[in-house]
Amino acid sequence: xxxxxxxxxxxxxxxxxxxxxxxxxxxxxxxxxxxxxxxxxxxxxxxxxxxxxxxxxxxxxxxxxxxxxxxxxxxxxxxxxxxxxxxxxxxxxxxxxxxxxxxxxxxxxxxxxxxxxxxxxxxxxxxxxxxxxxxxxxxxxxxxxxxxxxxxxxxxxxxxxxxxxxxxxxxxxxxxxxxxxxxxxxxxxxxxxxxxxxxxxxxxxxxxxxxxxxxxxxxxxxxxxxxxxxxxxxxxxxx
Numbered sequence: 001x002x003x004x005x006x007x008x009x010x011x012x013x014x015x016x017x018x019x020x021x022x023x024x025x026x027x028x029x030x031x032x033x034x035x036x037x038x039x040x041x042x043x044x045x046x047x048x049x050x051x052x053x054x055x056x057x058x059x060x061x062x063x064x065x066x067x068x069x070x071x072x073x074x075x076x077x078x079x080x081x082x083x084x085x086x087x088x089x090x091x092x093x094x095x096x097x098x099x100x101x102x103x104x105x106x107x108x109x110x111x112x113x114x115x116x117x118x119x120x121x122x123x124x125x126x127x128x129x130x131x132x133x134x135x136x137x138x139x140x141x142x143x144x145x146x147x148x149x150x151x152x153x154x155x156x157x158x159x160x161x162x163x164x165x166x167x168x169x170x171x172x173x174x175x176x177x178x179x180x181x182x183x184x185x186x187x188x189x190x191x192x193x194x195x196x197x198x199x200x201x202x203x204x205x206x207x208x209x210x211x212x213x214x215x216x217x218x219x220x221x222x223x224x225x226x227x228x229x230x231x232x233x234x235x236x237x238x239x
Contacts, residue, residue, distance in 0.1 A: 025062045025082065027092035028055075029070060036096060042069040042217055044182075049217055062087070069179070070094050071216040077177055170207035171198040174223065177216050187227040193234075200233075201226045 029039045035056030042049040045066040052058045062068065062082045070078040075096040086092050175198070183189045189197055201207055201223065210219050 022061050022063050023087050024059055025087060026059050026090055027094060028057050029094045029096060030056055031075060031096045031098055040071045044069055070096060073214045074099055079179055170202040170211055173211050174198055178220060197230050200230050
C-alpha cells in the first residue's frame with residue numbers, strides 16, 4: 001500500500017515539475033496583415049520545430065528564456081526569446097518582413113521590326129532624295145537627319161544576350177539565415193575564424209544540397225557537425 005502511495009505521489013510530482021518548466025506556447029505569424037502558412041518555427045534551445053497551419057497558427061513546447069526562430073525562404077528570419085509574459089499571455093503575434101524579389105535570370109533581347117515588303121497601291125511612297133528645283137522651297141531641312149538610315153539601323157539583326165546572376169553559395173546562405181550568435185555561442189568560433197570555417201563548409205558536397213533545400217534546421221545541424229571537424233583540423237595544424 002505504501003509503495004502504491006509513493007508511486008502515485010512521485011507521478012504527480014513529476015507531472016507538476018514538467019508543467020512548471022515546459023508549456024505549450026500558441027501564436028500567429030503574419031506579414032503585411034496577411035497570415036503566413038508553412039513558416040518553420042524552431043525552438044533552438046530544445047532543438048524541436050513545427051510549422052504554421054493554413055491560418056498562420058502554431059503551437060510549440062517552450063520554457064522561459066528559450067530561443068525561437070521563425071523561418072521562411074521568402075522572408076527575413078525572425079528571432080524571439082521566450083519570456084514569462086509570453087507564456088502567461090499564450091498568444092504571441094510575430095510579424096515577418098518580406099525579402100526583396102530576387103530574379104534568377106534576366107533576358108535582354110533586341111526589338112525586331114517586321115520586314116518591309118513591296119509597296120502596294122495604297123502605300124505612301126517617300127522619295128529617297130528631294131527633287132531640287134532652283135528658287136523653289138521643297139520642304140526639306142538642310143543638313144537634316146537621314147531618317148531612312150536610322151530606320152535601317154534598327155532593322156539589323158543582333159544576337160540575343162543573356163545575363164545570369166550568380167547562384168547563391170553556401171556562405172551567403174549561412175550568413176543570411178543563421179543567427180550571428182550561433183557561430184560564437186553554439187559553435188564556439190572566434191570572429192576571425194568565421195570566414196575560413198564557412199569556406200571549409202562550402203567545400204563539402206552536402207553544402208550544395210543545403211543551398212537548394214534552404215532549411216534552417218538542417219543548415220544549423222550541418223554547421224555544428226562541420227565545426228567539430230574544423231576544430232580537429234585546426235588543432236592538428238597548430239600541433
